[in-house]
Amino acid sequence: MTGTDNTAMLLSVPDLARWAGRQVLLIVVVALAVSVGLVLVFRLPVGNTLVYSFCITAACAFFVQSLSRASRLLMQRLGDTSEERRQWPGWPLMLVSLVLGTILGYGVGTAAGNWLTGLHENALHDVNLRDALTILVVALIPGLGTTYFFVSRGRLAAAELRAQTAQRQAAENQLRLLESQLEPHMLFNTLANLRVLIGLDPARAQAMLDHMIAFLRATLTASRSGSHPLREEFARLQDYLALMQVRMGERLQPAFDLPVELAEQPVPPLLLQPLVENAIKHGLEPKIEGGALAVSAHRQGDLLILEVRDSGVGLGNSREQGTQFGLHQVRERLVTRYGDAATLTIAPAPAAGTLVTLTLPLS
Amino acid sequence: MNPSALIAEDEPLLAAHLKQELARLWPELQIVALAPHGQAAVDEALAKRPQVCFLDIRMPGMTGLEAAAALADEWPDDGTPFPLLVFVTAYDQYAVQAFERAAFDYLLKPLQTERLAQTVQRLKAALQQQQQQRQPDLGAAVDQLRSLLGGQLPTPAAAPLRLLQVSLGNSILMVPVDEVLYFEAADKYVRVMTDGGKEHLVRVSLRELLPQLDTQRFWQIHRGTIVRADAIERAVRDEAGKLTLHLRGSADKLAVSRMHTHLFKGL
Numbered sequence: 102m103t104g105t106d107n108t109a110m111l112l113s114v115p116d117l118a119r120w121a122g123r124q125v126l127l128i129v130v131v132a133l134a135v136s137v138g139l140v141l142v143f144r145l146p147v148g149n150t151l152v153y154s155f156c157i158t159a160a161c162a163f164f165v166q167s168l169s170r171a172s173r174l175l176m177q178r179l180g181d182t183s184e185e186r187r188q189w190p191g192w193p194l195m196l197v198s199l200v201l202g203t204i205l206g207y208g209v210g211t212a213a214g215n216w217l218t219g220l221h222e223n224a225l226h227d228v229n230l231r232d233a234l235t236i237l238v239v240a241l242i243p244g245l246g247t248t249y250f251f252v253s254r255g256r257l258a259a260a261e262l263r264a265q266t267a268q269r270q271a272a273e274n275q276l277r278l279l280e281s282q283l284e285p286h287m288l289f290n291t292l293a294n295l296r297v298l299i300g301l302d303p304a305r306a307q308a309m310l311d312h313m314i315a316f317l318r319a320t321l322t323a324s325r326s327g328s329h330p331l332r333e334e335f336a337r338l339q340d341y342l343a344l345m346q347v348r349m350g351e352r353l354q355p356a357f358d359l360p361v362e363l364a365e366q367p368v369p370p371l372l373l374q375p376l377v378e379n380a381i382k383h384g385l386e387p388k389i390e391g392g393a394l395a396v397s398a399h400r401q402g403d404l405l406i407l408e409v410r411d412s413g414v415g416l417g418n419s420r421e422q423g424t425q426f427g428l429h430q431v432r433e434r435l436v437t438r439y440g441d442a443a444t445l446t447i448a449p450a451p452a453a454g455t456l457v458t459l460t461l462p463l464s
Numbered sequence: 465m466n467p468s469a470l471i472a473e474d475e476p477l478l479a480a481h482l483k484q485e486l487a488r489l490w491p492e493l494q495i496v497a498l499a500p501h502g503q504a505a506v507d508e509a510l511a512k513r514p515q516v517c518f519l520d521i522r523m524p525g526m527t528g529l530e531a532a533a534a535l536a537d538e539w540p541d542d543g544t545p546f547p548l549l550v551f552v553t554a555y556d557q558y559a560v561q562a563f564e565r566a567a568f569d570y571l572l573k574p575l576q577t578e579r580l581a582q583t584v585q586r587l588k589a590a591l592q593q594q595q596q597q598r599q600p601d602l603g604a605a606v607d608q609l610r611s612l613l614g615g616q617l618p619t620p621a622a623a624p625l626r627l628l629q630v631s632l633g634n635s636i637l638m639v640p641v642d643e644v645l646y647f648e649a650a651d652k653y654v655r656v657m658t659d660g661g662k663e664h665l666v667r668v669s670l671r672e673l674l675p676q677l678d679t680q681r682f683w684q685i686h687r688g689t690i691v692r693a694d695a696i697e698r699a700v701r702d703e704a705g706k707l708t709l710h711l712r713g714s715a716d717k718l719a720v721s722r723m724h725t726h727l728f729k730g731l
Contacts, residue, residue: 285555286522290475293554293574297481348475352524389501389524 124162131243132158153214153222157240160213161206165244168198189252199244200237207240278430283320284378287344294347309347312340319371328367331398335359337370338377338396345381352391353381363398366405367464369434375427376409376457384413384455392454405461412454416447435459467591469516470497472505472531473552474523478573482518482552485577490584502526506534513544515594516587518571521553528552533613534687536606537721541704545594546602548587566612606722613723624678628656630664639664641682645695645714647673649688659713685709686721699728 132154139150172194190198211222228236291313298306319337335357342355377396385391392412399406428447435443442462450456469486473479483495493516497508501524509517517535519528526534532549539546553559554573563570569583628644630637639658648655649670656664666673674684684690697710699720707720707728720728 289554289573290478294475294477296574297477301477301481347477350476352474386522387524389503391524 127247128155128158128162131162131247135243149214149218149220152217153211156213156217157207157210158243160210161203161240161244164205164209165198165202168202169195172198189255195248199241199248203237203240203244207236274430277426279320283317287378290348291344298347305347309344312343316340316344322370327369329370330364331359331366331368332364334368334370334373335396335398338373341374341377342394349381349385349391352388353385354391354393356393356395356397358395358397358399360399363400363405366398368405368407368461369438372431372434372459373407373409375431376459379427380409380411380413380455380457384411384415386413387418388414400463401460403463405463407459407461409457410450410454412450412452415453416449416455431459435461466492466494467516467588468494468496468512468514469518470499470505470509470512470514470547471495471518472499472502472523472528473518473520474500475520476500478520478575482575485575485580486584489577489581490588502528502531502534505531506538509535509547510538510540514547515545515591516550517547518550518552521551521556521559529609529613533609533723536602536609537687537723539602539722546605548590549605550583550587562612566608568608568612602722610723610726625673625676628664628666630656630666637664641677641692644692645711645716646689646691646718647682657714657716661714683724683727685724685727686719687723689718691718 132151135158136147136150136154139145139154140147169190172190176190176194189195215221291309295306295309295313298309316337319340339355339357342353346353346355373396377394380394385394393410394412395408395410397408397410399408428445432445435445439461444458444460446458446460448456448458467490471479471482473482479498479500483498486493486495496512496514497505499505499508503525505517505519505523505528506526517532519531521528523531528551532551536546549568551559551563551568551570552573552575553570560570560572569586571579571583625641628639628641630639639656643658645657645659647670648657650665652667652669653665654668654670654673656666658664670688670690674690677690681693682690683693691709691711695711695713697712700708700710702708707725709718709720711718
């Protein structure tokens, strides 16, 4: 009856049987509904009305579907190979198929009905123009109705599928983000240090545990909340670097510079964390003597400039092969949040090491 | 003589802790050196000749695995037994499997006292066996290390390098790799020797260059040397068992290190 829910000629036998069954069911339902309507409204005889309704409905369904399929094939031949086009020719061509199919179907169906009942109902070309138009409009209603029904059902299913896919992707991304922040190597090394400190220096062990708790809490809630103040961001980086400092000792010299007037600026949570982690993993950790890591914020006109600078081995000199996931993820968050208004640049630092600069609009 | 050990670990707390735990579990064991990075581990081990080395995997400069390979290459031939190796790692599923395959002992961080006690028992038994047999087992260690490092080779590039681009003042010289006799590591550079005795310097490390070469045609024969297989005329073994390569079209002779002698079997 419609062009929406059958997938052309590439069906297996059980699929084909199911498709045929559904078509028959659809024709029966529509023909019965039309008959009931005609009998009730025009008080026509039940038996003959049923016969004509079935014949006309079946014929209309056949012609409308054939025309709809032909127009889909035509569109494909013309180069439109989208998945949607395989299922649905679009409303303009579908309307043409409906009108032409209904005219043809009405004629053929009436002739079949006449042959079955022995009566002589007038076909469209036998009546005057006004009556013919009325019949056509009435005959179009079931076709339009079912087409509309299946189109909206298809759209709904597609929208649902899109929503599910988006949800799955978001969940996957969040998991990867979590994995990158709770890098197992970092986690177990930190725990190893903590285990030693408990026996050696309980007070320091407690302080380390507090940093770890704050860092873990921030990591687990980061991806869920939209933004936090810059001072909060700096505090979390301090937690992270305090943990790393227990491990690296003198080899890590962190420095923070956050002007008071920028402390309340909102930023996406833990935006800088992957950059600081990279600075350690690819900059300072590979360097035997270690070095400095400076995180700073300043204002330039109506822009907020955030910098992560390390004095490590420099770009491309790290042996750890990165997945680039950290940088990719920071860029993605910037685009989602600020569009083209934010930038991330990564360059060799003036003296030695690497400088990553984030530019965001001030709010 | 008391048994001796070296600890290579870049995190000071963890190094101190391992030393302390070993002192408790194995009082006779003498810690002869604490090395904060891979190169220091190699140097200290060569100088002090410990019987056991605890090597952290992730260290600045050289990893524990690379340090072990370098140590195997440079270990003297005077009959001093090659140290028993114990690798230490925080988290690396792949490495743990590799250690088991290559029959190396390993420890996971955070260190568990019970697990360390097990390792100590194993080490004691192995040292006793070593004393009875009185034979250097460097060959076995080299084979084990080779199988361990073999699984860690970087994935080769899809298309092997065909041209080397050598900066020369303000021009760039194109050198086909087919003309290269051998590559030699020189600090952060690689020295390239070509047919006809020409020499070039390229700003790349041997480690970065290796995966870009066709391993069928270019063989690594030493930590610091890659040779074009076609350029090798013959391999000569001296009385001490050391292999030296003679090249076609060059008087240079190249030493094959212990970790790579298996390339030359002599059919």
